[in-house]
Amino acid sequence: MTVVPLLPCASIEDMLAFYTALGFESTYRQSKPNPYLAMRRGDIDLGFFGMPGFNPADSYGSCIITVPDTSELHRAFADGLRSLYGKVPLAGIPRMTRPRPRRNAEGLAGFSVVDPGGNWLRIYPEAAAADPPPLGGKLAQALDNAVVLADSRGDPAQAAKILDGALARITDAPAVERVEALAYRAELAVTLQDPERAAAVLAELDGVRLDPPDRERLADTLAAVSELRGS
Incomplete structure (x- = not known):
């Protein structure tokens, strides 16, 4: 079984450049009558549809992706973003955070990618932590x-x-x-x-x-x- 989230964007061309830098490959692309782009990286499949006049800052698009090693994927994404932008963008759209344990996710060290369409990819490790992390001071x-x-x-x-x-x-x-x-x-x-x-x-x-x-x-x-x- 394959489930592919469909996420909005203003331009499928912007999404193609962005996700190509992250190591995805285009598996389908259509400009007319309705702009659509399908991208794949390993077992991750994402679909994007273009909307005229769409404002990425207003996007509610989001999906959760679980992977064996968030640190490894983050490093690969960071390298791709540096090749595209000269740095890992932290402000505006697009941007990416770095892996940190999250109290609202049982201490799993996740990170987020906000793509050019304003969509949030929330990336977590597949296995839950064996024990909850210490609270600290x-x-x-x-x-x-x-x-x-x-x-x-x-x-x-x-x-x-x-x-x-x-x-x-x-x-x-x-x-x-x-x-x-x-x-x-x-x-x-x-x-x-x-x-x-x-x-x-x-x-x-x-x-x-x-x-x-x-x-x-x-x-x-x-x-x-x-x-x-x-x-």
Whole structure:
């Protein structure tokens, strides 16, 4: 059995370029009488239909995709986006988040892709976590709430408010928790197109002292921060 979601877009040509960069192949394409495009990557099949005058910012299109390894797929998508745009876009449409555990998904480390049609691809690992992730301290819990708001519900402004309040209020959090929270707050600033806030948060992050084990634990986060500096 094969189920193919049909998602709206303003231009199937834009979708073709975008999904080709993500490693998809076109399996069907029609311009008239109704624009339609079918794309496939492995076991993932997606269909797109063109709508005259469609505004991607108003799209409610969404689908859930489960894969064996979200990190591996995210790396492949990131490489493709860099080849197309010169970077991984974090603001506007299209954009992509990076894998993070989500409290509203039993701690699964998912990420989201918003394509040129404004459609959300919500990508999670196939297997549920054996045990729920630890709650961590108050700052970690605030970060969890912010991730749900921004990455799942599409409300980065409210997520930023939550993190700003927590970062100002919770000054005794472990260094690892503070770096994770600051890194995500910087990402939100980029998403909200607020370069001054992004620069201020990155400067604060630079002042957090980390020992070698912490740096090893935060390797992926610190690599993402390095890319943020070029956004």
